Amino acid sequence: MGFEWYLDFVDKSYKPSDELICVFKVEPDGISIEEAAGRIASESSVGTWTTLSKLPERIKRLMAKAFEIDGNVVKVAYPLDLFEEGNIPQLLSSIAGNIFGMRALKSLRLEDLHFPPEYLKHFKGPQFGIEGVRELLGIYDRPLTATVPKPKVGYDVDEYAEVAYEALSGGIDILKDDENLTSQPFIRFEKRLEKVMKVIEKVEAETGEKKTYLCNITAETEEMRKRAELIADYGNEYVMVDILTAGWGAVQTVRDFCEELSLAIHAHRAMHGAFTRKEDHGISLGVITKLARIAGVDNMHVGTGVGKMAGEVPEVVKLKEICTSQCKEAEHIKRVFPVSSGGLHPGLIPDVMRLFGMDVIIQVGGGVHGHPNGTKAGAKALRDAIDAVIEKVSLEEKAEQSKELKEALEKWGYISPK
């Protein structure tokens, strides 16, 4: 129609240079794939549905270009001046905003994005990264272990501290709050932090092992700052944030004040399933994980491939690579510790370590606290399963010298829970 100009945003001969590249999977609704590609590039850069009475030459240079169309996969190049330096919310308002709601598209998925060095230089990336976290904990030659007290919410402070003591004295390195545990009436944040830090002090004195606490500060940003300051006052190493429910702007604020406080950031990705699971519509976990890394988290959940949460092995491997590969476009962006969590128990540890190797934080909640002989036995069973893999012996063989591992295998065997 005379007033449309979407095809002005399509140029298959265009060769991008130093631009942000997005890869979309799109199903048009009654229009050609070229017109759909033009709509995506237009609405996510400078355009709208109709030609305009005024369009200065210099603004034409800000037009995004759909430069590659392969089946229903469209690649779009974005001039960097479209984006405010270091601003993740604004980036997503552009490349993941209105375009998801366009009637001309039946479905749209942002599959991947590639940042040029000029864009990445404005982001801090992780403060500590894998090497820094290992230094914080003094653990270099094995995966780190974490556990979330279960039931995930409900314990009061004393009950929580008791479970923490059992888990940490049983050999777990890291205690982690669950994603929906913050400061409920029966377990206020300040009290829980105080008690858990006392437990950590006690266990470190008793075992000589370093322990730490992924303390969930998720809340409004000013409140998160207060909670982080309290955590730093107690000498803990970490905060935990539910990055998607808190929001990307909040994550960037947390990164800033955690720099002042020298606190590492554990990123939980609760809510991602609302828009990552459908193959044809939404945003991929690869995009989420790349954003988390440039925003500067130190740990990031990436799935198990074998546990209760969705996410098959190839996806888990891809997400692990996004966390652990060197960032060649920006050397300063450190590597992120991948966290494997969700339905794990000792019987699945060989699978997890085959997937991840040593650079992984293995989080086991139910698989520790559901042990027939309680949390402490569950912690030891987990550590013994990891030792079995490192010693290159089977779990059954290891279980001959580990009652706790034997009992875990008797209860769960090698099941992959749903």
Ligand code: CAP
């Ligand atoms: C795992 C967990 C984690 C999930 C999150 C839970 O507990 O604490 O939040 O792993 O999923 O609440 O389910 P269990 P993901 O060890 O008892 O399963 O790691 O995929 O983001």
Ligand code: MG
């Ligand atoms: Mg959880």
